[in-house]
Amino acid sequence: MSTLYIRLPSKAVAEAVEHWLALPCPYALASGDAVEREGVASLNELAATVAAAQRVVLLLAAADVTLLRVKTPPLSAAKLKLALPNLVEDQLVTDAGECVLAAGDMLDGLRTVAVAQRGWLDILAKTLAGLGARQLVAVPAQLCLGQQAARATAATMEYGGTDIELTLRLDASQGMGLTLAAETGASGAPGEVLAALAALVPAMPLTLYVGQARVAAYHDVLRTAGGVREINVFADNWSLWIPASGKLAPNLLAGMTIHDGAQAQWRQWRWPAGLAAAVLAVNALGLNLDWWRLKHEASTLRTGMVSTYKATYPKETVILDALAQMQKKVAAAEHNAGRAQPDDFGPLAANFDAALNEQMRTQNMTTAAPIASLEYRERALLVRLKPEVQLSAEQMKPALAARNLSLNLANGAWQIRSVQ
Known part of the structure; x- marks a missing residue:
């Protein structure tokens, strides 16, 4: 299954x-853990890739997601989802109803709970759905x-040389993010990032991942600053992000009711739908022409x-049903x-007698005069058989x-009529 990974800018930068x-977003198109294509492009430029991918994973800026550690009772997933707002409301500075809460492992x-603003997530979800996700x-x-044992891990993403997204992971369940405004100049961004990291993790060994073009600048700042703290700087790459993105991280969109892209997929089906509509229109036109x-x-x-x-019949003035009236006239003429x-009685009696004799021969009956009574009334025969004649109506039909x-x-008799 093809998966598109996109690192998004923070709400503050947006x-x-x-x-x-139009902001640049690092992305990678992968099949499993193997990266097929990667680069940096805006969401508008990624529209075709988003629509083609079977799955889109958004890596929300760390500055937009707060991670809380909460002690939770043993509840089912559904009940835990309902209980989360009450469990974390004391740790939130805003109304829990304005946030999306997603429980981790x-x-x-303690359970890790990810918290993000509902309004921002809704914008992101609708935007990606509109692109065809x-x-x-x-x-x-x-x-x-x-994650590395006993080491903190950090990564940066720069926007226009002034805004810097800093992502920091402390251990398996804790992490944070900052949006920094860097000073102008060649060493402005590295200096701001390293100063922020020194304040956040003053003593812990650190591995920092930056853009390939920025590695040398960070090394220069570290050499100039000196110090005994262990900080390793490497080029950022997607092999750091993909393995953990679908295994342990909670899905913040799982707690939201959003358009899942079904409306956007309409664009892919517009030609088949148009063709189907044209076929229906042609068929409807053909049916109407045939009806006319x-x-x-x-x-x-x-x-x-x-x-x-x-x-x-020129003397006839009232014609309601020409065919039925003609049949009656012809029948009357033939009768006259x-x-x-x-x-008529003769044909009815003759045909009934033939059918009765045939059925009696079939049943091996030898009664000489099986009919007890025979009447002709209202152009129908009313027949009563003798009790010893064991013939049923179903056998005669x-x-x-x-x-x-x-x-x-x-009335206990057989009523025989012509069906002609």
Whole structure:
């Protein structure tokens, strides 16, 4: 899975410029722990890389995240999340509701809790989601610095030669950050950084990571200052940050409800969605055209039938259903001419007799006169069989259906009708 790591400027640095999205941000695109590409670019310039990466990890400036050590009761993750504001409110200088709290691991009986301003995190999350980030994680930068036993670790990031982000890690669970305003001049930034580190960790051995171009300047300042304190200066590189960024550092965005990039992903789907909409529009147009064609054909047929009916029966003035009225007229004419209709008594009785005899042969019945009564009423036969004839209506229905007859029960009798 491709992961994009971005070291962000602090809120103070971002607010000091007009367009903070143009600030340089060190980044690395990695697969696992192997770095595929790295460099320094603004968030605007990283838009395509952000959208292509499967996961984006934001390393929040250490100055924007406060790490607290809190004793917590044994609670589930969900209950601990609800209890955190009450557990840390005494250590906060602002309302806990304005902060995002993320619990880390337990160490020496205390739990590390990362605290950051909700408003700033919301801006970052929405900005990255707008750039197309799919899965977004935000971790404190101070907990991503490589840790060394009995040594403090620090790293710097300079913006425009005046603002310096200082990240300091003291041990496995403690770290901090400062935003420094450096003096102008070649040695201004190194002098400010080393003075701040001397105040924060006056006696502890220190490893300092700075930009490749700044290593010599820091060495010069250290040689000039002298002293017996052990300070090692090396070039900053992503192998210091990536291993710890996804293992121990708490995710500050896990406690927020943000847009996860689904809206931004709409831009990637706009052409497929547009194509699908076009296909639906073409299909809808085709269906409408087909409906209009069928409607026109139906209207033509209806007009033709009415014209034929009027020509055949010119005295008829009321025409509600030309086809049904024509069928009735033809049936009446055939009846008047002596032609038997399927629902006349003769055809009904003959077809029923044939079906009954066929079914009795199938059932090996030899009753000579199986019918007890036979009536013709309302163009239907009402048949009652003798008690000794053991034929059910369900047995008779297939034979009757083969002769276009239907069978229904009416007052204990079989009602036989033509279905033609």
